[in-house]
Amino acid sequence: MSEFLLKSLDAEAERILSKYDQKKAATLPLLHLAQDKVGYVTPEVEAWVSKWTEIPVVHVREVVMFYSMYHKKPAGRHHIRFCTTTTCALLGGDKILNHLKKKIGIDNGGVSADGKFSLEEAECLCACEMAPMMQVGDEYHGDLTEKKVDEIIDVISRSPQAAEKS
Amino acid sequence: MEPILSRNFNVPNAWKLSVAESRGAYETARKTLTSMKPDEITQVVTAANLRGLGGAGFPTGKKWQFLPKETTKPIYLVVNADEGEPGTFKDRYILERDPHQMIEGIIISAFAIRSHKAYIYIRGEYVEPFRRLQSAVDEAYAKNFLGKNIFGSGWDLDLVVHRGAGAYICGEETALLNSLEGGKGFPRLKPPFPAIVGLFGCPTIINNVETLACVPPILKNGAEWFSKLGSPGNGGTHLFSVSGHVKKPGVYELPMGTLLREIIEKHAGGLRDGRKLKAVIPGGISAKILTANEIDVKMDYDGLKAAGTMLGSAGVIVMDDTTCMVGALYLACKFFAHESCGQCSPCREGTGWAFKIVKRIYEGQGSVKDLDTLLKIASNMEGRTICVFADAAAWPIQSYITKFRSEFEEYIGRNVKLEMQNVK
Numbered sequence: 403m404s405e406f407l408l409k410s411l412d413a414e415a416e417r418i419l420s421k422y423d424q425k426k427a428a429t430l431p432l433l434h435l436a437q438d439k440v441g442y443v444t445p446e447v448e449a450w451v452s453k454w455t456e457i458p459v460v461h462v463r464e465v466v467m468f469y470s471m472y473h474k475k476p477a478g479r480h481h482i483r484f485c486t487t488t489t490c491a492l493l494g495g496d497k498i499l500n501h502l503k504k505k506i507g508i509d510n511g512g513v514s515a516d517g518k519f520s521l522e523e524a525e526c527l528c529a530c531e532m533a534p535m536m537q538v539g540d541e542y543h544g545d546l547t548e549k550k551v552d553e554i555i556d557v558i559s560r561s562p563q564a565a566e567k568s
Numbered sequence: 569m570e571p572i573l574s575r576n577f578n579v580p581n582a583w584k585l586s587v588a589e590s591r592g593a594y595e596t597a598r599k600t601l602t603s604m605k606p607d608e609i610t611q612v613v614t615a616a617n618l619r620g621l622g623g624a625g626f627p628t629g630k631k632w633q634f635l636p637k638e639t640t641k642p643i644y645l646v647v648n649a650d651e652g653e654p655g656t657f658k659d660r661y662i663l664e665r666d667p668h669q670m671i672e673g674i675i676i677s678a679f680a681i682r683s684h685k686a687y688i689y690i691r692g693e694y695v696e697p698f699r700r701l702q703s704a705v706d707e708a709y710a711k712n713f714l715g716k717n718i719f720g721s722g723w724d725l726d727l728v729v730h731r732g733a734g735a736y737i738c739g740e741e742t743a744l745l746n747s748l749e750g751g752k753g754f755p756r757l758k759p760p761f762p763a764i765v766g767l768f769g770c771p772t773i774i775n776n777v778e779t780l781a782c783v784p785p786i787l788k789n790g791a792e793w794f795s796k797l798g799s800p801g802n803g804g805t806h807l808f809s810v811s812g813h814v815k816k817p818g819v820y821e822l823p824m825g826t827l828l829r830e831i832i833e834k835h836a837g838g839l840r841d842g843r844k845l846k847a848v849i850p851g852g853i854s855a856k857i858l859t860a861n862e863i864d865v866k867m868d869y870d871g872l873k874a875a876g877t878m879l880g881s882a883g884v885i886v887m888d889d890t891t892c893m894v895g896a897l898y899l900a901c902k903f904f905a906h907e908s909c910g911q912c913s914p915c916r917e918g919t920g921w922a923f924k925i926v927k928r929i930y931e932g933q934g935s936v937k938d939l940d941t942l943l944k945i946a947s948n949m950e951g952r953t954i955c956v957f958a959d960a961a962a963w964p965i966q967s968y969i970t971k972f973r974s975e976f977e978e979y980i981g982r983n984v985k986l987e988m989q990n991v992k
Contacts, residue, residue, distance in 0.1 A: 429750030469733035530811035540695035
């Protein structure tokens with residue numbers, strides 16, 4: 403299935419490649435592009451990136467493994483990165499994270515049964531002024547309290563549209 | 569003090585070109601490219617005492633002068649927007665709220681170093697800042713502030729925005745180059761320095777977001793003006809990110825050399841009511857910690873070096889008397905163990921080993937002997953690796969244990985895990 407999805411990205415892939423002085427440099431943007439479409443980095447995605455960049459698949463895989471943002475397995479439709487570094491933890495992040503885990507019923511690295519949420523305990527997302535904070539999909543949410551976490555999750559859970567794409 | 573870097577932070581939609589232009593954006597670039605020679609610009613930037621604001625504090629003009637005088641290869645300008653140092657969020661403000669001032673700085677700087685191609689490497693998690701930045705770049709292209717024959721000066725410049733993918737180490741400039749080239753973010757051995765062998769093997773200058781945002785005001789108002797804003801040898805102002813147990817966390821633009829006490833007590837609103845200061849990290853998590861008695865220190869590269877720590881990225885993390893230092897060290901060690909790129913053994917093994925021991929202590933299973941083991945591991949990491957990540961991982965271990973030893977010993981004696989009990 404991902405092969406069909408990837409085919410639809412060929413024009414965009416060509417546009418990306420044209421910006422770089424070397425094809426290999428397009429590895430990260432092509433992986434982002436494909437992951438956004440397919441949901442995670444499948445072997446087909448690796449092969450597709452390898453085809454465009456003309457570097458061996460094994461090197462593409464090495465890159466995928468190195469970076470935390472590439473999903474090595476299916477993620478939830480709303481991937482949550484909860485900051486667990488110093489400032490967020492100093493301001494009670496731990497307690498709120500535990501609350502979030504109960505709320506969506508998963509632990510670090512998990513995906514909820516309905517496929518809606520996945521959770522990653524992240525290192526500093528550089529938004530310490532709004533600590534404790536988390537990123538849901540693309541968006542940053544700060545000054546978190548248990549109540550605020552409930553609201554954010556409830557809004558997403560209720561919205562059928564948002565459930566399809568974060 | 570007139571803000572220079574943050575002057576548009578609270579102007580609605582300043583990231584849009586029409587608003588930015590109404591605030592004077594690109595006027596200096598136009599004037600500079602049509603009336604000055606590249607080397608003259610470098611001289612002005614050198615005389616302004618502008619120092620790299622990403623953390624290392626290397627004089628910017630001097631860095632530019634490391635480029636080979638004669639080269640047949642293209643010269644690249646790479647912008648380090650891979651902000652990742654815990655406690656730091658200043659570059660996000662520039663990228664999100666005033667990207668045009670940085671783009672203008674890129675145009676002037678690229679012209680000064682004779683580069684026709686610049687890349688901005690922005691951290692992957694900054695999705696919204698990326699969208700704004702990309703839209704700002706697109707708008708600048710549409711008006712021919714980027715592209716061919718900019719401002720009719722005959723100078724061409726292409727600018728590509730490149731997203732990272734979640735690796736702290738890519739903020740290290742040579743790791744950033746490897747990542748930009750499509751590989752793992754492994755730092756490179758130096759020499760050769762990037763100015764000689766950088767991106768795609770070509771001469772390359774890597775500058776931080778904030779550093780480049782300083783360039784237009786310097787060219788507009790002159791080197792002497794900028795230099796005088798700061799302290800001797802540390803020109804200009806700096807964006808201080810302040811977080812933790814203060815009433816008003818945020819980004820504060822202040823002259824280089826402002827006292828740390830003033831930043832905490834005056835600008836960040838002081839500590840929360842009824843609390844006392846315990847410790848401060850002055851320059852991002854890598855910087856050695858300061859105790860409550862050590863905050864009468866000038867916040868510039870030289871002042872903090874004299875105090876035995878560093879300005880780093882100017883990320884100030886304030887800890888009050890409710891903070892457990894064992895917990896604080898646990899957090900720092902967790903971070904470094906997670907982010908070590910794994911290339912050099914002392915760092916790969918050392919950060920993991922240190923984290924295991926600190927975790928054991930934190931969970932109430934430690935012994936006093938562990939503290940000495942930790943200090944030994946730290947000294948075996950320092951200065952023994954390709955990049956300074958291992959040093960940065962060693963400094964919190966050394967400074968937290970040395971400065972708060974009795975608290976660590978007392979904690980170990982109790983044999984119970986304390987939770988981070990602070991609630992906002």
